[in-house]
Amino acid sequence: MNGAALLETLTAGLPSLRGRLTAEAPLKDYTWFRVGGPAEVLYSPADEADLAYFMKELPAGIPITVIGLGSNLLVRDGGIEGVVIRLGRGFGDIKIEEGSRLRAGTAVPDVKVARAAADAGIAGLTFYRGIPGGIGGALRMNGGAHGTETCEVLVEARAVDRQGNVHVLPVADFHYAYRHCGAPGDLIFTEALFQGRPGDPAKILAEMDEIAAYREEVQPIKSRTGGSTFKNPPGNKSWQLIDAAGCRGLKIGDAKVSELHCNFLINEGNATAADIETLGETVRARVKETSGVELEWEIKRLGNP
Missing domain, CATH: 3.30.465.10 (Uridine Diphospho-n-acetylenolpyruvylglucosamine Reductase; domain 3)
Structure with a gap:
């Protein structure tokens, strides 16, 4: 089922829905990396009651994926099948x-x-x-x-x-x-x-200012990034293992390991989701080879290649 057909099915079966349904919605607009394919259908609930109605009436065979503000998210280039739910103003x-x-x-x-x-x-x-x-x-x-x-x-x-x-x-x-x-x-x-x-x-505000200043100093927060890429392994810090593996500044296409903080991957302009994921897997392989530690993704990766 393509997006238009799924949208037609949902619209017919949910006559009391107040939220918005959009076919083939580009998810790159909702992720901090600014990459990724479309949602077959994107649903933005009006409020909790609208969401509950949607979930109750949705046919069981239609897959659901929930995304947030997209800061720790990599949507693959093939997009996401079924319905993608993104909560907005009503929440x-x-x-x-x-x-x-x-x-x-x-x-x-x-x-x-x-x-x-x-x-x-x-x-x-x-x-x-x-x-x-x-x-x-x-x-x-x-x-x-x-x-x-x-x-x-x-x-x-x-x-x-x-x-x-x-x-x-x-x-x-x-x-x-x-x-x-x-x-x-x-x-x-x-x-x-x-x-x-x-x-x-x-x-409290002074403490917040300190946190903000620290982030700006040590993290590439003004770049297209997904935040911390890998979880810290027990007894280690991911950025130190990545640095020791010689991956600081490593690039694949326009995807790059940040030189400011090497547990951050950044999109320097025209990276694809595949570029970013391949870069991350390359980093994991080199860290495993040099340290024996297998890094675990912290960024959520969703959708089809």
Whole structure:
């Protein structure tokens, strides 16, 4: 089934849908690498109720892929079959609650959560200033930076399953580990509740400024990149292993290992997803050859070659 045919099927079968469906939507527009093929159909839900309706009525044989803000994502050049779901404005609210708690929709960028917490005098969420992407991705990857991880501040999260049921999961149900979430893969997170602690807004903002300055100094944040490419192996740092393997500045086409921070791959202009993935696999092979360590991808790679 091509995008137009799938769109026609979905439109006919979902008469009460309020969200937007787009056939053959170019996903490169939604990833920080700015590469990748199209979604057969892209769905942008209006809100959680719209998403639940869509999931309940969607035929079981149609595959679903969920993407966030695209910061740690590589979409392959052949695109993604079925429906790609991307949460937007209907999942962008932030609410401050009693007891130094903050509730945020999963389409909210991490940096906005950090800023809202600072403005409200809530300490403990400053680390989100150093994580690209959105809250949905942080939940799914146990996003962390500067010594703190999502599992340490999350209270609970709302999610919709493949049958359209809404769940509220306490943090224990996520079974978190380093860059790992053990919650069922078919859940689409819609909202998260975080627990901070009372703090002085000026001090929190100063800490955020330090984090921002550090990132700009040591990471290629102004380039087309996907953030940290590989997870840190136990007892090692990926960038040190990559550097020791002689991969700093290595290029394939317009894909390049950053010379500023060699656990970042960058698109210097016209790289394809294949260029970037091949470069990453070349780095993995050289690190394995020189150190015996097998690097594990942190960037999510989706779609067909």
